[in-house]
Amino acid sequence: GSRGIHATKLTSFPSKKVFNEKDGAVYTTSSGAPVAEPYAAERIGKIGPLLLQDFHHIDLLAHFDRERIPERVVHAKGAGAHGYFEVTEDITDICSADIFSKVGNKASATVRFSTVGGESGSADTARDPRGFAIKLRTQEGNWDWVFNNTPVFFIRDPAKFPHFIHTQKRDPQTHLKDADMFWDYLSQNPESIHQVMILFSDRGTPDGYRHQHAYSGHTFKFVKKNGEFVYVQIHAKVRGGFKYLTQEKATELAGTNPDYGIQELFETIEKGEEPTWDVYIQTMTPAQAEKFRYNILDLTKVWPHGEFPLRPIGKLVLNKNPDNYFAEIEQVAFSPSHLVPGVEPSADPVLQSRLFSYPDTHRHRLGVNYNQLPVNAPVRAVANFQRDGAATYISQGARPNYQSSIQPLTYKPRSYTTEDHEHFLGAAQADLSEITELDFEQPRALWTKVFTDDAKDRFVSNVAGHLGGARSEVVIARQLSVFATVDQTLSDRIADAIGANRVGPLDNVKPAIEAVKFKAHVGGEGF
Ligand code: NDP
Ligand code: HEM
Secondary structure, eight states: OOOOOOGGGOSSSOOHHHHOOOTTOOOBOTTOOBOSOTTOOOBSTTTSOBOTTOHHHHHHHHHHHTOOOOOOSSSOSEEEEEEEEEEOSOOTTTOOOGGGSSTTOEEEEEEEEEESSSOTTSOTTSSSOEEEEEEEEETTEEEEEEEESSSSOSOSSTTHHHHHHHHHSBOTTTOSBOHHHHHHHHHHOGGGHHHHHHHTSGGGSBSSSSSOOEEOOSOEEEEOTTSOEEEEEEEEEETTOOOBOOHHHHHHHHHHOTTHHHHHHHHHHHTTOOOEEEEEEEEEOHHHHHHSSSOTTOTTOOOOTTTSOOEEEEEEEEEEOOSOHIIIIITOOOOTTOOOTTEEEOOOHHHHHHHHHHHHHHHHHTOTTGGGSTTTSOSSOOOSSOOOOTTOSOOOTTSOSSOOSSSOOOOOOOSOOOTTSOOOOOOOOOOOOOOBTHHHHHHHHIIIIISOHHHHHHHHHHHHHHHTTOOOHHHHHHHHHHHHHHOHHHHHHHHHHHTOOOOOOOSOOBOGGGSOOOOOOTTSOOO
């Protein structure tokens, strides 16, 4: 029988009575035996050695010895809360996912915000992108939105991710963060510039966690019941607008209150305020995608609002703090591959790699049964042939552990086929993207059209404060060339601010015409 819970009851996770016994609970060992004195250790007499028979004492120490699990290899420092996602607009014309079947449908949600590069004790106000991961518990399974607070990313070739991340962390010898390796990577890989422009703008130091937007960054696919699909980008925009800290304030808070973000989020929700985001999508038909100036699978690009307006779909509300941070936030496990019928991944290679990487790291960080942990468990009953493994909580009782004809499961087919979706054809090959003029257009728009004069001043000063800490003249000059390819004045202003020589643009940028365009021959015979 189904243990499914009706969606309308699921406005928040988890219920207090599941985890918190009333105050004054009887003190016990982990096996439930009452113990009179928690500080006492069994020994011979007053000064003799301790006894191996003292289960309470060994239980206490052995559990303590194992308290730490690996911290996330990235996004280790974070804060989280629970709430819900509510569908506010009808989008059944483009998506068959169960959650969108009716306006007013709700899914309980758990959100975790994070910085990326720092360890779990690092300062919340560091200049860094912010992770913004959202678990939606829908009736058709968990749908995780593992988003950042920026619409683009530093890379579009997934093999660069470990290299990139290593340069944002600590030097293997000095164990110090290192401005040379930070800028060495970015200047050698100029497709990073769009994200670098955002990172060193006001958006790189958000004011806590609850005044920022979230973006899917990647392209996903929403599929209709008949199999037709659109490409989508998801945006969650915070009510009240994006608020930031100046570099000076962020630096000050890093010293006076490194947990500023955690504290601010917790206290806001504790006061009964409900941080809220309006959720929108941008959509593109397959035909539009092939005509689009940029490759929709290129994570360093946005879809301009003018051409692809935001369409509202719902709202995300946070209304409950965790009762226990470790159980509900440290152990929450998001993956872009936790998808639901009606939503498909695109062929974006970074997304494709992430589909693998997250469950892989969860099996390492939390164990093979990570999806059985209460915060990760779906609201509908899980029925499959997975059994056992470390930390099994639910082993599906007496149900057969193979595809049985005697006691069969029921199988729910997808309402659509993907026959008419992309047909990709080509030789297997090792592929790496190249830098073209297209890579500088959107960063240039940010500099020339989006930043105000004051924002430009802060940007130059923020870059100067960091790039000025690099020792390698080669690295500094190369990064100044990347900035000069965006805009010569921008580069000159940074050069002047750090007392470096002015340099011209990169000379190895290919013409825009050589950029790879998106062509997937949707619905065709392939090519
Ligand atoms: P618009 O000119 O319509 O709007 C500008 C966008 O930039 C708004 O979404 C605004 O967010 C956001 N923004 C404002 N300041 C910053 C900042 N310091 N860093 C990053 N984003 C910021 O956008 P277009 O679609 O015409 O694109 C122009 C440029 O805006 C792009 O090249 C891209 O760099 C940037 N951008 C575009 C987004 C998109 O999805 N199209 C999303 C975010 C940025 P807000 O709504 O809070 O004011
Ligand atoms: C966390 C890998 C790119 C958003 C993580 C974690 C890994 C990882 C291993 C730790 C997860 C955990 O321990 O639970 C990668 C790889 C990438 C990549 C291999 C590229 C190849 C991205 C991008 C985004 C993103 C492009 C956003 C659009 C996040 C978020 C978290 C995270 C929000 C934190 C999740 C949480 O709060 O638990 N990533 N990542 N990552 N990543 Fe990525």
